Amino acid sequence: MKKPQAIKKILIANRGEIAVRIIRACQELGIKTLQVYSEADRHSLPVLMADEIVCIGPARSRDSYLDIKKIISAALVYKADAIHPGYGFLSENAEFAECCEKESIIFIGPSPQSIRMMGDKATAIRLAKEAGIPTTPGSDGIVGDYQAAASIAEKIGYPILLKATAGGGGRGMRIVQDKGQLEAAFMEASQEAKSAFGNSSLYLEKYLSNIRHIEVQVLGDGNKVLHLGERDCSLQRRNQKLVEESPSPVLSEKMRVKIGNAALKLCRHVNYRSAGTIECILDPATNEFYFMEMNTRIQVEHPVTEMVTGVDLVKEQIRIALGQGISITQDQIQMRGHAIECRINAESAENDFRPNPGRVNEYFAPGGFGVRMDTHLYSGYVVPPYYDSLLGKIICWGSNRDEAIERMNRALLEVKIDGIETTRLFQRNLINTPEFRTGKVHTRFVQDSFLSNYLK
Numbered sequence: 001m002k003k004p005q006a007i008k009k010i011l012i013a014n015r016g017e018i019a020v021r022i023i024r025a026c027q028e029l030g031i032k033t034l035q036v037y038s039e040a041d042r043h044s045l046p047v048l049m050a051d052e053i054v055c056i057g058p059a060r061s062r063d064s065y066l067d068i069k070k071i072i073s074a075a076l077v078y079k080a081d082a083i084h085p086g087y088g089f090l091s092e093n094a095e096f097a098e099c100c101e102k103e104s105i106i107f108i109g110p111s112p113q114s115i116r117m118m119g120d121k122a123t124a125i126r127l128a129k130e131a132g133i134p135t136t137p138g139s140d141g142i143v144g145d146y147q148a149a150a151s152i153a154e155k156i157g158y159p160i161l162l163k164a165t166a167g168g169g170g171r172g173m174r175i176v177q178d179k180g181q182l183e184a185a186f187m188e189a190s191q192e193a194k195s196a197f198g199n200s201s202l203y204l205e206k207y208l209s210n211i212r213h214i215e216v217q218v219l220g221d222g223n224k225v226l227h228l229g230e231r232d233c234s235l236q237r238r239n240q241k242l243v244e245e246s247p248s249p250v251l252s253e254k255m256r257v258k259i260g261n262a263a264l265k266l267c268r269h270v271n272y273r274s275a276g277t278i279e280c281i282l283d284p285a286t287n288e289f290y291f292m293e294m295n296t297r298i299q300v301e302h303p304v305t306e307m308v309t310g311v312d313l314v315k316e317q318i319r320i321a322l323g324q325g326i327s328i329t330q331d332q333i334q335m336r337g338h339a340i341e342c343r344i345n346a347e348s349a350e351n352d353f354r355p356n357p358g359r360v361n362e363y364f365a366p367g368g369f370g371v372r373m374d375t376h377l378y379s380g381y382v383v384p385p386y387y388d389s390l391l392g393k394i395i396c397w398g399s400n401r402d403e404a405i406e407r408m409n410r411a412l413l414e415v416k417i418d419g420i421e422t423t424r425l426f427q428r429n430l431i432n433t434p435e436f437r438t439g440k441v442h443t444r445f446v447q448d449s450f451l452s453n454y455l456k
């Protein structure tokens, strides 16, 4: 392992807004950046911003951003000391982290063993149980076939949720309402998991309704672990997050401490080193929470936590990977005010969220007090059709929740993205519903109530 002071250059193995985010952190730390890119991203913002660039292949992710050999070769040829994987792509790939280790390149993330343990969702649940953290009733690990699933479902009761152990990004899940649907759903879900993640293994959980998604941001460096409060990500569509906020409008101080302590306990149990997120389900009716999964990477919505704590999570993640340790203590973390994030996607909400790539004729960023926009957009940029449709995120801070919402209202009107359809106005409608305003939403609110009204 290289000494921290020897770190001069970081390779960024990602694209879009998160690549820009990482480049900015490196610039402030005085570290040079090497941006790898696919042919489709030749004119993208991170490629324009980085100190050095190298093309690693054609548009298709499999031939570029997911090609371990090409990325490692680029790091070796261009003498990068470390690799930041961002989110998605290779960020939770243990084999990639291992290849970095073999070549004495620092992987900015947890150890391959941690990724293996916590990145595999069924294993992570077992470890959480071991650590005494509540989990949703369900299977004890992988279920081999639908008959095995049926006997567990019989015990815990329908509806149940089939989940891919390698799943992520809201994919590879199936709700099963009764026994009659189980066999077909099992086949479908394992097929989908196989093609999306290269791993068909499934586990199952009781499907809970009227729940909220609450997650805890953690940092661990081998000596200490600390948490930076929670994010509430209950506004979702198809199990994918749309709006995130911190603090949660429904969590009491007592529950905040309880969930935060559970997250720390789990991190200690697996000796977690890096930035990570412990995702939980909260049932507001009973105030019970259940561990759901851990993401062993930086998350899309990390800026919400940065805005209320003042801690730069990407810099801390880099510091930890370089062996410098976390720069703060738990006592120094104070949550101040309220922050909300709206994801802006190149999608047409009116047409079942159909992706809408193309040329952005004009981009104008929102600004002013408490407004942050993380994006790779610029006027004239052509959004390629090959990747995730996330264009950027607007994050607004306010001294309280109402002010944060009003500021978001303003920012969503101020931002200008001309030429392609985006979810900007859909998001504006969503944050102004009485349900969101009063903090009374659940993870099915968008799909069950909001969407049909919006489309009218």
Ligand code: ADP
Residues within 6 Å of the ligand: 087, 088, 089, 092, 166, 167, 168, 169, 170, 197, 240, 241, 295, 298, 299, 300, 301, 388
């Ligand atoms: P977050 O968990 O950070 O809120 P998402 O769940 O939206 O973010 O995932 C972030 C990105 O990573 C998305 O592009 C998503 O499709 C991708 N992603 C997440 N998990 C996986 C996975 N296991 N395999 C492939 N892509 C993934």
Ligand code: ADP
Residues within 6 Å of the ligand: 136, 161, 163, 167, 168, 169, 170, 171, 205, 206, 207, 208, 209, 211, 213, 236, 239, 240, 279, 281, 292, 293, 443
């Ligand atoms: P991913 O790895 O794709 O992020 P998660 O396990 O984190 O998958 O679940 C994504 C979302 O699916 C959650 O935020 C929640 O809305 C929903 N979900 C997951 N598990 C359950 C459950 N047992 N009951 C009801 N909804 C669930």
Ligand code: MG
Residues within 6 Å of the ligand: 169, 279, 293
């Ligand atoms: Mg998740």
